[in-house]
Amino acid sequence: MSSLLKIYSERLAETLPRVRDQIAIAEEAGGRPSGSVKLIAVTKSHPLECVEAALVAGLEDLGENRVEELEAKVERFGTGCAQWNMIGHLQSRKTRRVLAVADVVHSVDSLKLAHKISTSIIEGEDLVEVLAQVNTSGEESKGGFMIESAFDEIAELAELPGLRVSGLMTMAPFVDDEAVLASAFTSLRRLSESLVASVDGFGTELSMGMTNDLDIAIREGSTMVRIGTALFGPRPGYTA
């Protein structure tokens, strides 16, 4: 076994049970059914050995935020071994490349990008599973539909051919204040409830919660948490 693979495997042996426990405790505290929150292991910026260790540990949902890195990892491990989640900002001109390798795109952050995805789907291809990313914090550095106009724009997005909108995604602001975090997650859940109630077939997934805020996100209704640091440690930077 390569030494890097060994390092990642040993780390996961420690961290994965802890993260799974943390999720289970938060599900229970939030009155959520056990097993209702999916763990997406964010392998971005980590080397191929990290992905290999994750797969060996039975993690089947992986998150990446750069097209080139996602392609390199899918090329090495294939599409069948895991669900590949694109969670980072996607440039329109790279749409086609992402669709070739990602199973789910969490980061559809504008109508322009949604149109681009819709028109780049080749006839006869399956629907592309996407989530609409919402900027729930109002921070300019964050991507996504602004909360004020999100309902109308995402309802429009949901009508585009070729897309299956399975739900919404957000990133909370970088703060420790629990009330601020909770309010970002609550506003995503409320938006989801209105969209599900008024747009036929709109999906109920809520992709929210990272290493620092997963408990609060689960309490507020998350169905998918995207966890990197708590599983794999600090990110070293990917080179290939």
Ligand SMILES: *Cc1c(COP(=O)(O)O)cnc(C)c1O
């Ligand atoms: C990096 C990243 C994560 C994981 O963050 P951690 O704090 O390491 O758990 C989750 N979501 C997105 C969109 C990311 O870019």
